[in-house]
Structure formats: structure tokens, C-alpha cells
Amino acid sequence: MRPYVYLVAATTIDGRIASYTGYSRLSCPYDLKRLHSIRASVDAIIVGANTAIVDNPRLTVRYVEGKNPMRVLIDGALRAPLTLRIFDSSAPTVVFTTHKAPQDKIHELQKRGVKIYITEGETVDPAYVLDTLYKQGVRKVLLEGGGRTNWEFLSKCLVDEIILTVTPYVFGRGVSLVEGAGFATTEDTPFALTLHSIKLCECGQEVVLKYHVSCKH
Numbered sequence: 001m002r003p004y005v006y007l008v009a010a011t012t013i014d015g016r017i018a019s020y021t022g023y024s025r026l027s028c029p030y031d032l033k034r035l036h037s038i039r040a041s042v043d044a045i046i047v048g049a050n051t052a053i054v055d056n057p058r059l060t061v062r063y064v065e066g067k068n069p070m071r072v073l074i075d076g077a078l079r080a081p082l083t084l085r086i087f088d089s090s091a092p093t094v095v096f097t098t099h100k101a102p103q104d105k106i107h108e109l110q111k112r113g114v115k116i117y118i119t120e121g122e123t124v125d126p127a128y129v130l131d132t133l134y135k136q137g138v139r140k141v142l143l144e145g146g147g148r149t150n151w152e153f154l155s156k157c158l159v160d161e162i163i164l165t166v167t168p169y170v171f172g173r174g175v176s177l178v179e180g181a182g183f184a185t186t187e188d189t190p191f192a193l194t195l196h197s198i199k200l201c202e203c204g205q206e207v208v209l210k211y212h213v214s215c216k217h
């Protein structure tokens with residue numbers, strides 16, 4: 001058993017979630033409200049190290065009423081500086097890392113109440129992350145990127161729903177919604193997407209697409 005996983009992001013029309021400089025503020029206020037409603041409905045939010053470092057996000061519920069979910073950072077080498085907001089006391093934070101993590105950083109975070117899982121291997125197995133969270137009572141997870149982390153979960157068929165807001169911008173290069181080794185053809189994906197709904201955002205300029213993800217095998 002594992003939690004239900006929503007992958008939520010805002011992209012440009014050329015499929016980028018960030019520009020080549022890391023700029024990623026794409027969503028309008030209505031879309032941010034939608035994002036925060038999803039945050040309020042889940043038990044945990046997962047982000048990768050680059051998102052934590054580049055954006056320094058709070059990952060809290062602010063634009064709607066609701067409880068802050070647990071924040072989960074996947075950071076194989078524990079590169080995230082201790083000064084990041086994700087390590088403040090506004091919500092519980094859990095880190096999944098590997099033997100590459102510096103010991104002094106681990107101890108400092110543990111002192112602050114951050115739960116650290118040091119997993120075997122060179123990278124963190126996303127299935128292990130979900131299994132561990134499930135055992136802690138987490139039933140719904142919001143995967144908030146970035147591209148590499150989205151790949152880690154999606155390529156292993158560990159996403160159930162994708163909620164994508166397409167915004168009226170073009171970056172030309174930057175970080176794609178999913179950043180990994182890639183698939184050669186549409187046949188090669190281990191999953192299939194089914195369009196569930198299309199909604200024009202209240203701002204009139206953004207389109208919210210919902211896809212259900214099913215595993216082929």
C-alpha cells in the first residue's frame with residue numbers, strides 16, 4: 001500500500017516549470033489558491049533539493065483555511081542549507097537522504113526536530129519514500145516538483161493524478177515538467193494518461209488540465 005499521489009505544477013506553453021535562471025512564478029492568484037486548497041487536502045508535500053534550494057519555499061497553507069501538511073524533502077547529498085524555510089517550525093519536516101549526507105548537518109537537523117531517513121544506495125528510492133510515509137499514516141501526497149523529482153516518481157509509475165496549469169508564457173529553455181533519461185516513444189512509458197477535465201482558470205488566461213495516470217503493467 002502507498003499514498004495517493006497528486007503531481008501539481010504550473011508550466012509555460014513550452015512545458016517549462018522554470019526558466020534557465022530558475023525563475024518559476026507562473027501561477028496567477030486563483031491558481032495559487034487552487035494549489036493551497038490541494039495542500040490543505042493532503043497529508044504531505046514532497047519536493048526535491050533543487051526546488052528547496054532555488055525557491056526556498058514555505059510549503060504551508062496560506063491562501064485558504066487549512067492545516068499545514070508534513071513537508072518532505074528528497075535530498076540525496078543533503079545539499080539544502082540549514083537556513084531554508086522548509087526547516088522552520090511552521091510544519092513538521094522529514095528528509096530522505098543517503099550515506100552522502102554530511103553527519104554534522106544530519107545532527108543539527110535532528111536537534112531541530114527534523115526526522116531524517118538515511119536510505120541505502122546512491123539515490124533515494126521513491127517507492128521507499130511512499131511506503132515509509134504510508135506507515136506514518138500519510139494517505140495523500142502532493143508532489144510539488146521539480147522536474148527531476150517528478151521524473152523519479154512518474155517514471156516508476158508512482159503518480160495517480162497530474163494537475164497541470166498551463167500559463168501564457170514561453171521560456172525557450174529551462175526546467176521541464178519532467179526531467180529524466182526520457183522515453184524514446186509514446187509506447188515506452190510505463191504509464192498511460194487519461195484526460196479527466198479541462199478548466200479555464202478564473203483569470204481567463206490559464207488552463208487547468210487534470211489527467212489520471214494508470215500503470216500499463
Ligand SMILES: NC(=O)C1=CN([C@@H]2O[C@H](COP(=O)(O)OP(=O)(O)OC[C@H]3O[C@@H](n4cnc5c(N)ncnc54)[C@H](O)[C@@H]3O)[C@@H](O)[C@H]2O)C=CC1
Nearest residue numbers: 009010018024048049050051076123124145146147148149
Ligand atoms: N512551476 C512549478 O510549478 C514548479 C517549478 N519548480 C522549479 O523546478 C526547479 C527545480 O527542478 P529540478 O532542477 O528538476 O530539481 P528538483 O527540485 O526535482 O530537485 C532535484 C534534486 O533533488 C534530489 N533528488 C530528487 N530525487 C532524488 C532521489 N530519488 N534520490 C536522491 N536525490 C534526489 C537531488 O539532489 C536532485 O538533484 C526550480 O527552479 C523550481 O523553481 C518546482 C516546483 C514547481
Ligand SMILES: Nc1nc(O)c(N)c(N[C@@H]2O[C@H](COP(=O)(O)O)[C@@H](O)[C@H]2O)n1
Nearest residue numbers: 010024025026027055057058059060144
Ligand atoms: N503550482 C505552482 N505554480 C507555480 O507558479 C509555482 N511557482 C509553483 N511552485 C511550487 O510552490 C513552491 C513555493 O511555495 P511557497 O509559496 O513558498 O509555499 C515552490 O517551491 C514549488 O514547489 N507551483
